[in-house]
Amino acid sequence: xxxxxxxxxGGASGIGAxxxxxCREDGYEPxxxxxxxxxxxxxxxxxxxxxxxxxxxxxGGPITRLVxxxxxxxxxxxxxxxxxxxxxxxxxxxxxxxxxMQALLPSMKTANFGRIVNISSRAALGKELRxxxxxxxxxxxxxxxxxxxxxxxxxxxxxxxxxxxxxxELFDQANPPGQARTQKIIESVPVKRVGTPDDIAQAxxxxxxxxxxxxxxxxxxxxxxxxxxVASV
Numbered sequence: 001x002x003x004x005x006x007x008x009x010g011g012a013s014g015i016g017a018x019x020x021x022x023c024r025e026d027g028y029e030p031x032x033x034x035x036x037x038x039x040x041x042x043x044x045x046x047x048x049x050x051x052x053x054x055x056x057x058x059x060g061g062p063i064t065r066l067v068x069x070x071x072x073x074x075x076x077x078x079x080x081x082x083x084x085x086x087x088x089x090x091x092x093x094x095x096x097x098x099x100x101m102q103a104l105l106p107s108m109k110t111a112n113f114g115r116i117v118n119i120s121s122r123a124a125l126g127k128e129l130r131x132x133x134x135x136x137x138x139x140x141x142x143x144x145x146x147x148x149x150x151x152x153x154x155x156x157x158x159x160x161x162x163x164x165x166x167x168x169e170l171f172d173q174a175n176p177p178g179q180a181r182t183q184k185i186i187e188s189v190p191v192k193r194v195g196t197p198d199d200i201a202q203a204x205x206x207x208x209x210x211x212x213x214x215x216x217x218x219x220x221x222x223x224x225x226x227x228x229x230v231a232s233v
Contacts, residue, residue, distance in 0.1 A: 002031040003027050005062070005063045006028045007054075008020050009034035010034050011037075012036045013100050015069060019201045022198070022204065026205055026209075035040060044070050045072075046094075055103075058225045062113070063195070064108050066115070067115075067119065067204060068100055068117070071092055071136075072089055074086075074088060074132050076132070086135070090136050094138060097143065104127065105230035109154050114157070115207065115210075117161060118139050119132070120137045120145050120161065123137055124140075124141055125230055141219055145158075157215060158221070159218050160219045162219050162220065163195060163221075164222065165195060165224075189226055190225030191224040195223070199222055
C-alpha cells in the first residue's frame with residue numbers, strides 16, 4: 001500500500017525540515033516544495049511557479065495532508081515598512097497557503113479526509129517591527145478558522161500552530177548566543193529556553209494524525225508559555 005503523502009512548503013530547512021523528518025517517522029511520505037533542497041524546487045512567492053510545483057507534486061498521486069510552512073519575515077518599524085515588503089509577506093504567508101489548499105482540496109474531498117496545518121506565529125498577537133509579518137500571520141489564522149467551518153463536513157480539519165522563539169539558523173543570526181538581548185528573550189520564556197524545530201514538529205504530528213479529527217479551527221501556541229496572559233482563553 002502506498003504511503004500517505006504530506007505536502008510541506010518551505011520544508012528544506014528549519015521548522016519545515018523538522019516536520020518533514022517527523023512525517024517520515026510517522027509513516028508518511030513528505031513532499032517538499034522549497035527554493036533549495038532535494039525536493040521540488042520553486043519560488044513560492046510567484047503564483048505561477050507555485051502552480052507548476054503543485055502540479056508536479058500531484059503527479060505522484062493524491063495528497064491529503066498539507067503543512068503550509070513557507071514564510072518570510074521582513075522586519076521594519078511601522079513608519080518604514082514598505083508596500084513591496086507587505087506584498088511579499090502577503091504572497092508567501094497567505095496567498096501561497098490558499099493556493100496550496102485549493103490544489104489539494106479535490107484529493108481531500110475524494111478521500112473524505114484531510115489535514116491542513118498552517119504555521120502562523122506568536123507575532124500574530126502583535127510584535128514590534130513586524131507590521132507585515134504580524135498582519136499576514138494573523139490573516140493565516142483567520143483563513144484557518146474559515147476553512148475549519150467550510151471543510152469540516154468533508155472530514156477535513158484545519159488548524160494553525162503559533163511558534164514562539166524557535167532556535168533556527170535564522171534565529172541565531174538575529175539573536176547570537178551569549179548576547180544580552182538573546183538572554184533577555186530566554187528569560188522572558190516561562191520554561192526558560194527557546195524552542196526547537198522538533199517542538200513544532202511534535203505539534204504538527206498531532207494535528208496531522210487521523211485520530212485528531214475532532215480538533216479543528218484551533219491555534220496551538222508552541223511558545224514555552226509566552227502567550228499566557230496575552231492570548232485569550
